[in-house]
Structure formats: structure tokens, C-alpha cells
Amino acid sequence: xxxxxxxxGEAVPVLGQxxxxxxxxxxxxxxxxxxxxxxxxxxxxLVDTAEMYGDGASEKLVGEAIAGxxxxxxxxxxxLPSNATRHGTIAACERSLKRLxxxxxxxxxxxxxxxxxxxxxxxxxETLQDAGKIRHWGVSNMDIDDMREIARAPGGDAMAVNQVxxxxxxxxxxxxxxxxxxxxxxxxxxYSPIEQGRLTEYPEVQDIADRHGVSPAQIALAWVxxxxxxxxxxxxxxxxxxxxxxxxxEVQLTAQDLTELDDAFPPPDGPESLEMI
Numbered sequence: 222x223x224x225x226x227x228x229x230g231e232a233v234p235v236l237g238q239x240x241x242x243x244x245x246x247x248x249x250x251x252x253x254x255x256x257x258x259x260x261x262x263x264x265x266x267l268v269d270t271a272e273m274y275g276d277g278a279s280e281k282l283v284g285e286a287i288a289g290x291x292x293x294x295x296x297x298x299x300x301l302p303s304n305a306t307r308h309g310t311i312a313a314c315e316r317s318l319k320r321l322x323x324x325x326x327x328x329x330x331x332x333x334x335x336x337x338x339x340x341x342x343x344x345x346x347e348t349l350q351d352a353g354k355i356r357h358w359g360v361s362n363m364d365i366d367d368m369r370e371i372a373r374a375p376g377g378d379a380m381a382v383n384q385v386x387x388x389x390x391x392x393x394x395x396x397x398x399x400x401x402x403x404x405x406x407x408x409x410x411x412y413s414p415i416e417q418g419r420l421t422e423y424p425e426v427q428d429i430a431d432r433h434g435v436s437p438a439q440i441a442l443a444w445v446x447x448x449x450x451x452x453x454x455x456x457x458x459x460x461x462x463x464x465x466x467x468x469x470x471e472v473q474l475t476a477q478d479l480t481e482l483d484d485a486f487p488p489p490d491g492p493e494s495l496e497m498i
Contacts, residue, residue, distance in 0.1 A: 222264030223470065225408050225452060227357060227381045233295050235446060236470055237267030238463070239412060239454040244282035245275045249458060256463045257286035261293055263467040269384075269410070269454045270321075271299035271332060272313055277320050284322035296321065297328040297410075299361055299384075300342075302335025309337075310345035314354055329355040330384055333362035333497065340374040347376055357381040361410075364495035365398045380407065386496050387411035387451065389420055389441055389486040393493030403450045410452040413498060414445040425485035429478050439465055443472035444482060 224232040238260045243253050257268065268287065270279045280298060287294045298321065304313040314329060329349065331342050346358035359382035360371060371377045383402060387394055387409065394409070402409050420426055421437040430437045445453045446469065457463035474482075 222266075225450065226406075227408060228379075228406055229357065229381065231357075233452065234265060234267045235452050236265055236466065237269055237295075237297075237410075237452060237454040238265050239456040240268065240270045240279045240283055241274055241412070241456055242279075243274070243456065243458060244278035244280075250282065252460070253282060253458055254286045256457050256460050257283065258290075259460045260457065260463045260467070261287070261290060263463065265463070265467060266293050267295045267297065267452065267454070269297040269412075271301075271330075272304070272317050272320075273299065273301055273332060277316070280317055280320035284320055288322060291323055295327045296323065296325075297330065298326050299330040299332040301332050302337065305331055305335055305337045305342045305345075307341050307345045307348075310342055311348060314349050318354065325353060326355045328357045328359055328381060330359045330361045330382070334367055338374075339371050339377065343371075343374055343376045343379075347379075359383060361385070362495065362497050365401060365492075368398070368401065382408050382410050382452070384410035384412055384454075386413055386498055387445060388414045388416045389426070389444055389482060390416050391496050392486065393489050393496060396489040396492055398495065399448075399450070406450075408450055408452055410454060411445050412454055414453045414455050415441045417498075423485065425481060429474075429481060432478075433472055435468070435472055436465060439469040439472055440474070440478075442466060442469040443474055444479075446470060447474055 222234045270283045300313045349355040361384035420441040426437040430440045
């Protein structure tokens, strides 16, 4: 498994596992747990969840899936902005730890910007770090102006990652946010790298997939994974799906492929507001 370094120097997989909408249906639970465990077997040991997902149901599912294998996992979760006050962040983290069945979260993110000043949330993150409850902290859905503000806040230089929406149809970050992060050595974590499956419907992606003998989803994922400084966290709800995601690491896009994808999904020619879903 190819890895990428956080600013601390710790290396994490470039391909992880997302869990948005997982844990919501009891009938799918066994398959979802089996899928996450198979992903661990494949080296996809970065597992991303959040207190928001299913109002904690996803964290409970993840906790069950990683039981007995906690030390293999780089565990990521997130605090809602409505909980991101100094005391609220600490309380939210305690609840997440309980649902996850662990004593620590490896990377704890502010899910998106709210009304609480960044300095206050960062102070809570530092308290949690001092207590050994979290190892690193970062943010999610932060645009370039947010990132500059965080960097100026006390302790803001310890930010480990920014998780953002990034895929072939959402390329706005390539104009400024991604280059800034690359210059700082700050990884971006791409959620919905296949646009929740919608990228598989584009004939341009299908044509390239046919040339490589793979699926359109693997082409879309390989396109994200080829980008320097980016971690991808696709969701897979079946063992076959997670196996396909892992195989996307082996897809080598050619110069012709990339040109055709640029023609079909043009890169930004100016600053764009950060997109979220």
C-alpha cells in the first residue's frame, strides 16, 4: 500500500475507507462489517467516520468492524461544528470514543466551519491530545481563506489534514487550495472521489475504462489517487466493491487518458468556492 506522510512525519495509506451512510440499515450490517475488515486485509487501514453519520450509527459499526484489530487502524472521526466549543468538543470526543469502543482517535476533524472561533476548537483539540484521547487534529470542508485563518490561530500550525470534496466533476481546489496544501506539505483527504457513483455514468470515463479493462469507478478513483498529496476515502458497502477500490491503485493512467479527462472535465481557470455535499 502506497503511503503519504502527515506533517508530523507519520505515514498513512493514500487509499482509505469512507463510511458515510454505513450503519444505517440492520440488513446490511454483516456485509458492511465484512467489507471494512476485508479493506483492512488489503492495507486500507485508514478508516473515516463522523459523529454526524447516522447520528453515531457509523461509529458504532466501525467500532465493531475494528474490534480486535484496533492497532492496525488509523482511525478518523469528526466533531460537528455545533459541538465545537471547547467543552463541547471534549464531550463529543468522549461520546465518539465510547461508540467506537476505543481509547483514542488517530485523527479528529472539525467537520465544517461553524460559529465557534477556530482558536477555541483548537484549544479543545490540544486538551484532548494532552489527555491521549486524540493523536492528531485537522479540519474538513475548509476553503483557502479558512485555512489561512486557521494557520494564524494559536496552535493552528499543528493541523494535520483538510478533508474536502474532490473528484473529476469537482476540481475547483486545483486552482488554489491544493497547490497551497502541497506547498505546505499538508495532505488533502478527498471524500466522494467517485461522486457517489455518478462518475460511472459518463461515456468519457467508460471509454477509458474499456481501454484499461477496468470499471469506470476505478478510473475515477485512479485519477484522484494519482494526485500528489491527496488521500482518497471511497465508501464500499460490499466485499467486491472494496476489492475494486483496492485494485484502482494499480491503474496507471496515460497522458492520453489525462488529456481526454481534462477535455471532458476541465480544470478550473480561476478561483472557485469550495463545494460540499
